Amino acid sequence: MTNAKRGWSRPLAVLFWSLLSVGMGVLPVQAGIANTKHNLSPSSTAGNNSVSAGTDEICVFCHTPHAADTTAPVPLWNKRLLTGATYTTYATLNSSSIDGEILPVGSISLACLSCHDGTQAMDNLINAPGSGGYDVTGGGANGLGYTWQGTRVNAAGMLTNSTTSLAMLGNDLSNDHPIGIKYCGGGPTNAAPGTACTDPDFVAPTSGVVNGNTVFWVDTTGGTAARNKTDMQLYTRTFATGAGPSVECGSCHDPHADPATPNPGGLPSSGATFLRVANTNSAVCLACHVK
Ligand code: HEC
Ligand code: HEC
Ligand code: HEC
Ligand code: HEC
Numbered sequence: 515m516t517n518a519k520r521g522w523s524r525p526l527a528v529l530f531w532s533l534l535s536v537g538m539g540v541l542p543v544q545a546g547i548a549n550t551k552h553n554l555s556p557s558s559t560a561g562n563n564s565v566s567a568g569t570d571e572i573c574v575f576c577h578t579p580h581a582a583d584t585t586a587p588v589p590l591w592n593k594r595l596l597t598g599a600t601y602t603t604y605a606t607l608n609s610s611s612i613d614g615e616i617l618p619v620g621s622i623s624l625a626c627l628s629c630h631d632g633t634q635a636m637d638n639l640i641n642a643p644g645s646g647g648y649d650v651t652g653g654g655a656n657g658l659g660y661t662w663q664g665t666r667v668n669a670a671g672m673l674t675n676s677t678t679s680l681a682m683l684g685n686d687l688s689n690d691h692p693i694g695i696k697y698c699g700g701g702p703t704n705a706a707p708g709t710a711c712t713d714p715d716f717v718a719p720t721s722g723v724v725n726g727n728t729v730f731w732v733d734t735t736g737g738t739a740a741r742n743k744t745d746m747q748l749y750t751r752t753f754a755t756g757a758g759p760s761v762e763c764g765s766c767h768d769p770h771a772d773p774a775t776p777n778p779g780g781l782p783s784s785g786a787t788f789l790r791v792a793n794t795n796s797a798v799c800l801a802c803h804v805k
Pocket of ligand 1: 577764
């Protein structure tokens with residue numbers, strides 16, 4: 515009797531849980547980027563002000579598994595990128611307190627700006643979802659012609675600003691924190707981990723050799739040797755004095771960070787602004803600046 519009962523209850527339980535998970539499949543339960551404003555599909559629950567009715571895919575607005583732009587500075591990139599010369603940088607201010615060299619816009623920052631400069635449609639995709647739909651120009655500045663709705667996107671799918679929102683940075687970046695700037699006020703004095711900065715106003719970066727390449731980051735997790743997503747990433751670029759660590763959009767932001775999921779190591783979540791660590795007590799700024 516007990517056995518028979520067990521025999522029935524197990525399949526019933528399986529059925530119950532599978533029905534529940536099928537039901538939940540249509541509900542917004544996934545953690546991660548799906549919960550963020552970088553989910554540009556209608557399934558986003560992040561209160562997006564810019565949503566495309568074009569597809570329910572999430573990654574496709576940035577990555578493609580095939581036919582990616584191999585000149586892009588980010589992996590498997592699916593969007594047309596402008597050149598660095600299109601942008602006005604912080605260097606034009608000639609700030610007398612800047613020590614490091616500022617390069618033209620490049621690296622991961624170019625990829626962020628392919629949406630955040632507001633000059634081209636966010637559905638400018640090289641490889642559109644599904645079979646076919648390959649266009650190396652991504653449809654040009656006006657993209658694939660998806661339907662967009664929201665207060666921070668225009669009908670053509672370009673990010674716009676309201677009087678209270680700054681999601682669209684434009685292509686004049688002289689009023690934004692410098693990017694393409696060499697870290698450490700001119701670089702670390704050598705490439706060894708924990709090495710001193712040329713300028714002591716900066717926290718010394720950590721470095722490591724990954725697949726034969728030296729990579730740099732500023733540790734936020736209290737000296738754990740490994741490179742974590744919650745560390746401030748520095749991107750290696752070529753400066754006048756040679757290769758060195760550069761601050762880019764991705765130094766402070768992780769485009770996949772879900773505000774609802776606490777970070778590894780118990781660090782607070784990043785909030786809605788995709789920060790690598792929450793900026794409580796200016797933790798983002800103080801990760802790099804000794805102030
Ligand atoms: C809004 C744009 C955007 C979306 C959407 C996006 N990514 Fe990314 N992704 C990036 C950028 C930018 C980088 C480069 C990060 C860097 O260099 O620090 C990246 C890097 C990556 C990497 C390599 C580095 C890492 O963090 O592991 C993987 C893997 C990745 N993305 C997977 C995905 C997947 C899977 C999805 C969809 C579920 C997705 N991404 C959606 C922008 C995006
Ligand atoms: C495919 C287009 C696209 C790319 C590429 C992209 N973003 Fe976004 N980003 C958006 C959209 C759309 C929003 C949401 C705007 C809204 O609805 O308020 C957004 C929102 C944000 C926000 C939050 C703004 C706010 O006011 O809440 C930040 C921060 C951000 N992005 C940073 C980045 C960074 C850094 C990168 C590169 C690593 C990047 N984005 C790449 C489209 C993009
Ligand atoms: C040195 C760190 C740092 C760098 C580099 C950086 N950001 Fe940010 N960004 C921040 C912080 C911190 C915030 C949150 C500001 C706030 O809470 O008001 C932010 C906010 C934003 C917002 C939301 C603005 C708003 O108030 O609605 C966007 C969009 C954004 N960043 C995009 C970018 C892009 C694109 C780049 C590269 C061109 C970039 N960021 C580079 C630190 C940085
Ligand atoms: C990833 C490391 C990093 C983070 C995080 C960071 N900065 Fe910076 N910041 C730099 C570097 C590098 C420079 C260039 C300084 C130099 O070369 O003299 C700089 C420059 C500046 C400047 C000076 C520009 C000038 O004209 O001299 C200010 C102000 C500044 N940052 C404020 C902030 C604030 C506020 C935050 C937090 C929202 C922040 N930074 C986060 C690395 C960082």
